[in-house]
Amino acid sequence: MDISPILISLKTASLSIVITFFSGILAAYLVVNMKNGKLKAVIDGLLTLPLVLPPTVAGFFLLYIFGVQRPAGAFLLNFLGVKIVFTWGATVLAAVVISFPLMYRSARGAFEQVDETLLYAARTIGMPEWKIFWRVLMPPALPGIVSGCILTFARGLGEFGATAMIAGNIAGKTRTLPLAIYSAVAGGNMDGAYEYVVILAGIAFLAVVGINCLTVKERRCKGKGAAQ
Amino acid sequence: MSITLDIKKRFRGFALDISFSSNGRPLGILGASGSGKSMTLKCIAGIETPDSGYIEVNGRVLFDSAKKINVRPQRRRVGYLFQSYALFPNMTVTQNIRAAIIGGKAEKARRCEALISRFALQGLEKRYPAQLSGGQQQRAALARILAYNPDMLLLDEPFSALDAYLKEALQIEMKKLLAGYEGDAILVSHNRDEVYSLCENLLVMDEGRNIASGPVRDMFQRPGSLAVARLTGCKNITPARRAGFALVEAPEWGLTLAVESPVPEGLKYIGVRAHDFMPAGESTVNAFDIHVLDCVESPFEWNYLCHSENAPGQNGTLWWKAPKELRNMAPIAAPPGRLCVAPQNVLLLE
Numbered sequence: 001m002d003i004s005p006i007l008i009s010l011k012t013a014s015l016s017i018v019i020t021f022f023s024g025i026l027a028a029y030l031v032v033n034m035k036n037g038k039l040k041a042v043i044d045g046l047l048t049l050p051l052v053l054p055p056t057v058a059g060f061f062l063l064y065i066f067g068v069q070r071p072a073g074a075f076l077l078n079f080l081g082v083k084i085v086f087t088w089g090a091t092v093l094a095a096v097v098i099s100f101p102l103m104y105r106s107a108r109g110a111f112e113q114v115d116e117t118l119l120y121a122a123r124t125i126g127m128p129e130w131k132i133f134w135r136v137l138m139p140p141a142l143p144g145i146v147s148g149c150i151l152t153f154a155r156g157l158g159e160f161g162a163t164a165m166i167a168g169n170i171a172g173k174t175r176t177l178p179l180a181i182y183s184a185v186a187g188g189n190m191d192g193a194y195e196y197v198v199i200l201a202g203i204a205f206l207a208v209v210g211i212n213c214l215t216v217k218e219r220r221c222k223g224k225g226a227a228q
Numbered sequence: 229m230s231i232t233l234d235i236k237k238r239f240r241g242f243a244l245d246i247s248f249s250s251n252g253r254p255l256g257i258l259g260a261s262g263s264g265k266s267m268t269l270k271c272i273a274g275i276e277t278p279d280s281g282y283i284e285v286n287g288r289v290l291f292d293s294a295k296k297i298n299v300r301p302q303r304r305r306v307g308y309l310f311q312s313y314a315l316f317p318n319m320t321v322t323q324n325i326r327a328a329i330i331g332g333k334a335e336k337a338r339r340c341e342a343l344i345s346r347f348a349l350q351g352l353e354k355r356y357p358a359q360l361s362g363g364q365q366q367r368a369a370l371a372r373i374l375a376y377n378p379d380m381l382l383l384d385e386p387f388s389a390l391d392a393y394l395k396e397a398l399q400i401e402m403k404k405l406l407a408g409y410e411g412d413a414i415l416v417s418h419n420r421d422e423v424y425s426l427c428e429n430l431l432v433m434d435e436g437r438n439i440a441s442g443p444v445r446d447m448f449q450r451p452g453s454l455a456v457a458r459l460t461g462c463k464n465i466t467p468a469r470r471a472g473f474a475l476v477e478a479p480e481w482g483l484t485l486a487v488e489s490p491v492p493e494g495l496k497y498i499g500v501r502a503h504d505f506m507p508a509g510e511s512t513v514n515a516f517d518i519h520v521l522d523c524v525e526s527p528f529e530w531n532y533l534c535h536s537e538n539a540p541g542q543n544g545t546l547w548w549k550a551p552k553e554l555r556n557m558a559p560i561a562a563p564p565g566r567l568c569v570a571p572q573n574v575l576l577l578e
Contacts, residue, residue: 120275121314123301125328125376135327139318 001195004172005180008091009200012176013156016095020152023096024103025145029133031104032111044108051101058097059165066093066166090167091174095156102155106148110141147211154207158200231380231412235271235281235291244268244278244436254406254413256427256444258420258459264436265416269382272414273308274301285412286379307378311385313369315357321368322353328375343371362390363398370405380412387422399425420461424448432456454577457499462575463547468498476574481546482538485514488572499575502531502549508568515568521545528552534567 027047034040050058066073066084076082084090114137122132138145160178167174169183177200184193234247244264248255259265270276272283274290277298283291285306290299315324325343329336344350347367357365366386373381386402387395403426406413417423423430424444431441434455440447451457457465470491471477476498477484485498508515517537524531529549536544548567 115312115314117310117312117314118316120270120273120301121308121310122316122327123275124273124304124306124308125372126302126305126330127327128302135319136316 001192002171002180005175005177005196006199008088008173008175009157009177012088012091012095012159013153015092016099016156017149017153019092019096020100020103020156021149024100024148024152025107027100027104028107028111029137032108047104048101050097051105055094055098055159055161056165059094059162062090062093062097062162062166066090085166086168086170086174088167088174091159091163091176094162094166095159098159098162099152099155103148103152106151107141107145110144110148111137113144114140143214147214150207150211150214154204157203230284230286231272231414232282232284233268233272235268235278235283237267237271237276237278237281242436244271246433246436246438247281248431248438248441250412250414250429252412253428254415254426255429255431256423257414257416257431257433258423259416259418259433260459261418263433265418265433266384267436268433269308269384269414269416272304272380273306273382274299274304275308288379305377305379307373307376307381309366309369309373309381309383309386311388313357313365313389315360315365315369315372317357320354320356321349321360321371324357324368325372325375328372330376339375343375347371361394363394366390366398367401378411380414381406381409383413383415385417386415387417387419402426418459420448420459432459434459451499451575452578454497454499457497457575457577461501462499463502465497465499465577466544468495470495474571476576480539480541480543481516481536482540482544483514483516483536485569485574486571487574487576489576491576492578494578495576497577499577500546500569500573501575502547503529503551504573505546505548505567505569507550507564508566510566512566512568514571514574515566517565518546518548518567519565525552 031040031044031047034043063085064070066076068074068077068083068085073084076084084093118136119132122136127136158178159176160182163174163176164179169175169179175183177196181193181196181200184190184196230250230252232249235244237244242262242264244267246264246268257265257268267276271278272285272290278291278293280293281291282293283289285304289295289297290304290306291297316327319327322340322344325340326336329339331339344353347370349364349367349371352360352364352368357368360368383402387398390398399422406426415423415426427444429441430444430447432439432447432455440451440453440456447456448460451460451462454465466478466480468476468478470493471484473490474487475484476487476491476495478498518534519537520532520534522533529551532548532550534546534548536546538544546567
């Protein structure tokens, strides 16, 4: 068995979760604090769009933006010497774009569930905003954010459509697990596909079990408080 | 010690337009829910921003729309006691209090310890808010607010989350706290008893406006307007007109009553508090015949729903509260057929 798809997939999903974790939380924090209701709805729609679009459509847009014949792609290639399409970077880009809405929406939901009088109280006792973020907003939002993280990681790991569009299917370079499974099946190698499928399903199953454990733990904490 | 405020704010179907100033003594704001009381406090604390206006506390301008001044809530030094107390659930009592103290480690420890003993929180330092009773939560929240050394205190319905027994004990604690506190304090409530026992001055709000203000006892004795009479708990209010120098006529009750002071030209209503009616003899002033429609017993008083015999229609129902002795459980077999009201207890309302 060629283990390169497993490594490429884990590398891609790991880097993309780091990127989506910070950008998703930042975007959620900014959107939650937006005052203008209409602008908020539009921005929220744009940030969520990759979740509801077919991944091939998202991949098409990415190709349209970063293709070497396109202004953005040409700029990156000519001035920074960076080529995105059909490189490992493109697999990360595809995973980030597709899985970002999951992180963003989970974080947004988690932030919105935090009682806003806690934030008001923190301000009126002089806590600076960064401290409020870390010590008042984040702790109650954390279980929601962590389960969002796991979903996001699993989604990044399973990304196929957009990756195929922008990164291609280059063995040892951009061939991730889902693409390896597709290629194996297309080449009639059902046994090879089977191995990859078991590995991918195992990782996804662990992720879901992880979420459930977290939810149970959270419920137990709340119960302890109420029992007093 | 003073606050001067004059703000306007519009939002969906509601306009806040209020101005008042205080003299350093505890001020109560009484109003029905949705009258804009809490919104006013939030504007003072900087949680909400008024559309226009001016807020000054102890000579320090906190908000001035003309000069584009809008001090951040963190810098306003205004302590806000929330209805739910808003203790941070993930922090212990000590951590909650320390979050409000600015200073080094030794300073934090010293002041936190002082506040813990001042608010009788010893032994609860390591507890989380969910493990505290309502009263303990309130004390912890007050300790946290005072840890920040605020110039003024805003108390937003501080007793609404408590049961009746705790409420009375905590009102006494709160009274002591306010007596020893140097800054201004504003208490917002829809409960007339809380306001009466804790505040020296009273402001009545209705639909976002300041409709009356003055010393709290005067406001209860001479409400002066329909809304104030209602909010201070007057149960019997009826349209009335001037019938003489110190005489008013209440057509729905079918009564002409003597009053203590000259009747103003603009008189529209009169009010009589339910416990101000008394059983009357034949010759008493302001006496009239009644028949009892219904009777509700509460632990220390009888509540009678009566109808004036003189009333022309069905509108003349009156509430009469008669004190009773708890041991004497038997209802009054024959409630008096005649009630009276002393002239000084007839409230003249515009």
